[in-house]
Amino acid sequence: MTQSKQQLEQQLWNIANTLRGKMGADEFRDYILGFIFYKYLSRKMELHANKILKPDNLTFHELEGHPQEKEYLEAVKDDALEHLGYFLKPSELFSELARRGNGNGKSKFILGDLAKVLTNIEQSTMGSESEEDFGNLFEDLDLTSSKLGKTEEAKNELIVKVLTHLDQVDFDLENTESDVLGDAYEYLIGKFASGAGKKAGEFYTPQQVSKILAKLVTIEKEQIKNVYDPTCGSGSLLLRVSKEANVGAFFGQESNPTTYNLCRMNMIMHDVHYKRFDIHNEDTLENPSPQHLEEKFEAIVANPPFSANWSASPLFMSDDRFSPYGKLAPKTKADFAFVQHMVHQLSNTGTIACVLPHGVLFRGAAEGHIRKYLIKDKNYLDAVIGLPSNIFYGTSIPTCILVLKKNREHSKDILFIDSSEHYEKIKTQNYLREEDVEKIIDTYKNRTTIDKYSFVASLDEVKENDYNLNIPRYVDTFEEEEPVDLDAVSAELKGLKNDIKTTDAEIADFCNQLGIEQPF
Known part of the structure; x- marks a missing residue:
């Protein structure tokens, strides 16, 4: 069953918070939005390739190791650059890196592979019409930053954790009538803005x-x-x-x-x-x-x-x-x-x-x-x-x-x-x-x-x-105050005076009973 926009937004926000650590809102924003984007590109690539390969009864994942692997990949790449603007190999897909990073439930080192894949996405567009639109897109995902962890192992463990969580989220890209993911992306940008x-x-x-x-x-x-x-x-x-x-x-x-x-x-x-x-x-x-x-x-x-x-x-x-x-x-x-x-x-x-x-x-x-x-x-x-x-x-x-x-x-x-x-x-x-x-x-x-x-x-x-556009010059928002009933105010003050006398008398009586000096 397709999840609601609110469910997807909450899922992504929860994953974003695993990155928070000591980072500012604008810093962990760059990482989480970058990883979501990488997953989106991967899924779009996979769906598009599978559509192209369907007449040959092949899926994108089946190309690597295929006798005609090189020819098929070249054909898919040419088509992808025209229709998507970029290209990813099956081994470079988000799901593949998430799987390798979380092999047998233990974190395996993938930082180097991940950095290479992100670079390859940008380089796949070199010389094509989309080069300017994809160039340096991932330059803010610094996988060497100490903010991800003090050691390479700590950085890797955090990234694997985020990728694993994201891999379990259904982006529902097969549903072309819906822009749930786009709306969720906007939601995250707004959430980051509120904290920035x-x-x-x-x-x-x-x-x-x-x-x-x-x-x-x-x-x-x-x-x-x-x-x-x-x-x-x-x-x-x-x-x-x-x-x-x-x-x-x-x-x-x-x-x-x-x-x-x-x-x-x-x-x-x-x-x-x-x-x-x-x-x-x-x-x-x-x-x-x-x-x-x-x-x-x-x-x-x-x-x-x-x-x-x-x-x-x-x-x-x-x-x-x-x-x-x-x-x-x-x-x-x-x-x-x-x-x-x-x-x-x-x-x-x-x-x-x-x-x-x-x-x-x-x-x-x-x-x-x-x-x-x-x-x-x-x-x-x-x-x-x-x-x-x-x-x-x-x-x-x-x-x-x-x-x-x-x-x-x-x-x-x-x-x-x-x-x-x-x-x-x-x-x-x-x-x-x-x-x-x-x-x-x-x-x-x-x-x-x-x-x-x-x-x-x-x-x-x-x-x-004199072409002054100050809005109060044109829109009168003055609210006239309610008239003050002076007789009612005078009567209220007299009543307060009597109340004070009564209270003072009670305090004086209590002081006499307790044998202490009166405060007035």
Whole structure:
């Protein structure tokens, strides 16, 4: 019987915790997600090879030692590189290493073999179309790290233990209608993010925020030609869009090499063919992918690092992304630089939905100039949505979502939504509930003014505010306090005074009976 998503998630999380030891959340994340990915690749390889070999009444495991082993393996490899993007020999499969490591119930040394297999997976793609998508994928799985154990034997024993546990988990890849494993992988990434503190913001956007952004860029669309995230982290935001519409191709850029690897793994784990995604490992502002710059994207979603530093080099004034504005975002606040980059990449029929700190709404100087240009000169800003504080891992600051389009249906106004007080508090973290998400999306779709929640402001009103977008200027959330009944307060105070007299008398009586001095 196929296990539920919750069962698989719990199984994988329990196995992950066997690796915890003295490692930080981000460190044992790299190991467990890497091993899950290796098992996934192995199982996909085995299923694909068995399908190819079925007409010959052979299975993949039966090839080694077969009289025509070399010919069969070459044929399977060619086909696998085309359809899967990589190749594994039968002896390199996850199940085979797990079996060898746990021979007769005793740990046998497999660290060397495992390291070689992971290298072979990457090398199998050399010279093929998928080379860039698989290159250095396993570089963060350092099997020599002392964090795995003080001795080689201790490291081996821990790895064998993890592989053995994982080998017993059914990934159910035969069920092509289900994405249970992909969802479980996302669940693990989210769990690691919740324990990674400030570092979490580098690779993960909370699921409900991702859902809002994905819904905003797919409203009334069942098919999206392409989606782009210039700061894609683990890729969860890109993949979330595919839950709202059919996506033709995924594009992303990520500066952190470890997170870049995680993103590519995440794409493949969600069964996105290597030809359908293009993830680039460089700083988006300083070194944007040349291939991406040639593209225009129908949907752009992003959660850039808040108020990050960038060079703001004067050379960028001749860059097509920034030159039309006449100003660059400040060196210590790259928020609008990311917005400018995304606007440049947006197609004429596309939508941007990005998360930014509240400062972009009202800060002056260069940022005020860029903001005014986007609204007055280009009329690209479609909506401003205020989110609650403390909903992102690693920061408690309040944030907002900007929605931008080059061809706006409602070109004479801007919608403001204040959802800052609509959330559920769990321990120290605030969470958006399903009803909070739906209210934001419904309000955006209907473009309605709702008392103390949303307001449709004309462009003239925004101009009168000197293009300051601070949400309280447009959405009045002031709650008038209940009038105070002074007579009732006076009567209550008189009653308290009488109660105090009675209590004092009782205390004095007790003191007299006990023969002790009264306290007053």
